[in-house]
Structures are given as C-alpha cells and as structure tokens.
Amino acid sequence: MRTLSLGTSGPQVSALGLGCMGMSWAYGETDRAESIATIHAALEAGVTLLDTGDFYGSGHNEMLIGEALRSAPPARREQALVSVKFGGMRQPDGEFVGYDARPAAVKNFAAYTLQRLGVDHIDIYRPARLDDQVPIEETVGAISELVDAGYVRHIGLSEVGVETIRRAAATAPVADLQIEYSLISRGIEQAILPTTRDLGIGITAYGVLSRGLISGHYTRDRQLTADDFRSHSPRFQGENLEHNLTLVDALQKIAEEKGVTVAQIAIAWVMSRGDDIVPLIGARRRERLTESLGALDVTLDDADLAAIESAVPAGAARGERYPDAAMAHLDSER
Numbered sequence: 001m002r003t004l005s006l007g008t009s010g011p012q013v014s015a016l017g018l019g020c021m022g023m024s025w026a027y028g029e030t031d032r033a034e035s036i037a038t039i040h041a042a043l044e045a046g047v048t049l050l051d052t053g054d055f056y057g058s059g060h061n062e063m064l065i066g067e068a069l070r071s072a073p074p075a076r077r078e079q080a081l082v083s084v085k086f087g088g089m090r091q092p093d094g095e096f097v098g099y100d101a102r103p104a105a106v107k108n109f110a111a112y113t114l115q116r117l118g119v120d121h122i123d124i125y126r127p128a129r130l131d132d133q134v135p136i137e138e139t140v141g142a143i144s145e146l147v148d149a150g151y152v153r154h155i156g157l158s159e160v161g162v163e164t165i166r167r168a169a170a171t172a173p174v175a176d177l178q179i180e181y182s183l184i185s186r187g188i189e190q191a192i193l194p195t196t197r198d199l200g201i202g203i204t205a206y207g208v209l210s211r212g213l214i215s216g217h218y219t220r221d222r223q224l225t226a227d228d229f230r231s232h233s234p235r236f237q238g239e240n241l242e243h244n245l246t247l248v249d250a251l252q253k254i255a256e257e258k259g260v261t262v263a264q265i266a267i268a269w270v271m272s273r274g275d276d277i278v279p280l281i282g283a284r285r286r287e288r289l290t291e292s293l294g295a296l297d298v299t300l301d302d303a304d305l306a307a308i309e310s311a312v313p314a315g316a317a318r319g320e321r322y323p324d325a326a327m328a329h330l331d332s333e334r
C-alpha cells in the first residue's frame with residue numbers, strides 16, 4: 001500500500017482511507033458482520049486510516065470500529081489510525097438538533113469517544129462543522145489541550161472555508177481538512193485547495209463517488225428508505241438524477257476502454273489531483289472495498305484526464321451536494 005503524509009504536521013497514512021459512516025447510518029440497511037469483515041479486509045490490505053464521527057448512528061459507528069479493532073490481529077490493530085468528527089447533536093430518533101463545539105463540549109465528546117472506541121488516544125480529532133456560536137480558536141484550542149494531555153494526536157477540520165482554515169492553523173498545527181471532493185463536487189479548487197496547500201494542510205476527500213451516484217452501481221429505479229441521505233439529496237431527485245446519470249454513462253465508456261470500472265475512474269481521478277489528497281472510500285462491503293482498492297492500480301495519463309474532463313466538465317452536475325438546511329451549515333460554501 002502506498003502511503004502519504006497527511007499535511008506537513010500530520011501522520012503518514014495509506015493513500016486510500018476507509019470511511020465507516022455508511023456502516024451505521026445514511027445509506028439504508030446495514031450489516032454488522034459484513035461491516036466488521038470489511039474493516040478487517042481493509043486493514044489486511046494495508047489501509048491505515050479509518051474515518052468516523054461520534055454522531056454516526058449516535059455512537060454506533062465508534063462501537064463498531066472498536067469491536068473491529070479488538071477482533072483484528074494485533075499488528076493490524078496497531079497500524080490503524082482513527083479519525084473522529086464531533087459536534088453533531090442528535091435526539092434519540094436520530095434527528096439532528098444542532099452543533100456544539102464549545103471547549104467543554106469538545107472534551108466531553110472526546111471522553112465518550114475514547115470509551116466507545118476502546119482506545120487511549122484519538123489519532124485525528126475534528127469538529128464536523130463550524131459552530132457559529134464559538135470562535136474556531138476556542139474549539140481548536142480545546143483540541144490542542146487534548147493533544148498536550150495525550151488524548152489526541154492530531155487536529156483536523158471539516159467543511160470549513162478559507163478564513164476559518166487560516167484562523168485554525170494560526171492557533172495550532174492542523175493535519176488535514178476533510179471535505180467533499182469528486183469529479184462532480186469541485187468547489188474546493190477555487191480557493192480552499194490553494195489555501196490548504198499554502199499552509200501545508202492535507203485533504204481527506206469524502207463523497208468521491210458522490211454517495212454512490214457516480215459509482216456505476218446506482219440505478220434509476222433504486223428504492224430508498226426515508227432515512228437514506230439520498231432520498232432528500234438534490235442530486236438524486238427527478239430530472240437532476242436523470243441528468244447526472246448521463247454523466248456516469250459518459251464515464252462508463254472511458255472506463256470500458258481502459259478495462260476498469262466507473263468507481264475506479266472516479267477514485268483514481270481524485271488521487272490524480274495531488275499527493276496531498278487522500279480519498280475516504282465509503283465501502284460497506286468487501287466486494288466494494290476490493291473494487292475501490294483497485295483504483296490504486298489505475299494510472300490516468302494526459303489523454304485519459306482530458307477524456308474525463310470532457311465527459312464530466314467542472315460544474316456539470318445538477319443539484320447541490322446537500323439539501324438547503326444542511327448547506328446552511330457549510331462554512332466552506334459561504
């Protein structure tokens with residue numbers, strides 16, 4: 001497995017990370033045994049970065065990862081770096097009821113996360129969103145105190161914009177910014193990516209397959225449950241979906257010519273954007289993991305990149321990447 005340095009202050013990580021969110025929440029039915037087998041298979045293949053959030057299934061995802069780590073061979077367990085987001089607050093039925101990134105809340109969230117994961121430190125700790133009521137210096141300052149106390153190794157950010165990135169980095173070293181980036185979500189290229197590069201901050205990219213939309217596995221007749229993120233995501237609705245799937249058809253032709261899959265093209269394209277970018281793959285099953293890892297062997301030459309750009313030009317997708325209420329929480333979109 002190829003490894004990369006996550007920013008100038010961050011750890012060395014595998015060139016692909018495993019995002020575990022869908023194993024607990026967001027994409028319909030989950031399968032505990034298959035989820036754990038997928039985490040084990042990823043570690044076995046050399047993946048070292050596991051991403052979660054304490055609100056993914058209200059603690060479910062952290063407990064799942066904890067179980068997977070405990071049942072993994074010791075050498076595999078030791079190689080795992082866990083990246084955790086905090087701040088999202090939910091009520092018992094799962095509904096989101098706001099964000100809390102006050103210093104006292106940061107430390108409280110971290111205490112529970114350590115217990116659920118069954119570890120003595122969190123490798124990368126980050127607020128999931130900017131808390132508009134709390135200056136970022138205070139939130140990052142609290143994580144920095146957890147670093148000094150040995151409970152956290154590195155500080156990360158998530159879905160924040162240029163000003164917040166600069167203020168956070170002026171407070172303490174920031175390893176990476178976690179943010180959506182894919183062939184159809186290229187917003188970071190204008191100002192955010194130049195800023196993280198200027199500051200030596202890495203990117204962990206999520207939604208590389210746009211939540212399955214550009215994976216080549218998403219079909220027009222897919223039935224979604226009400227709690228599936230995609231049932232209310234603008235890109236998956238009506239004419240938007242029809243249009244967006246025509247982009248996938250165009251990618252399919254390129255993939256066929258190269259003898260690879262659409263998902264592999266989409267992942268390889270993100271990897272081709274720079275060694276400071278680590279895609280987080282949302283595989284929930286071993287079969288999908290194997291397909292994603294195959295992207296590591298896909299080389300895109302200039303002709304391939306030009307064909308991909310022409311099939312899916314920047315801004316080609318229809319529909320925002322989140323519903324309106326969730327977009328309002330994205331400091332990165334302001």
Ligand SMILES: NC(=O)c1ccc[n+]([C@@H]2O[C@H](COP(=O)([O-])OP(=O)(O)OC[C@H]3O[C@@H](n4cnc5c(N)ncnc54)[C@H](OP(=O)(O)O)[C@@H]3O)[C@@H](O)[C@H]2O)c1
Nearest residue numbers: 019020021051206207208209210211212215282283288291
């Ligand atoms: N910081 C943030 O705000 C934020 C937000 C969202 C996610 N994240 C993190 O990023 C991770 C990845 O995000 P994501 O889940 O939205 O990404 P994604 O990889 O774009 O989407 C995952 C979805 O794609 C489908 N898929 C189809 N083919 C696949 C393949 N070969 N490999 C993997 N998945 C395939 C999966 O299918 P099936 O339904 O068949 O399993 C799943 O429904 C999350 O797990 C989470 O840790 C962070």
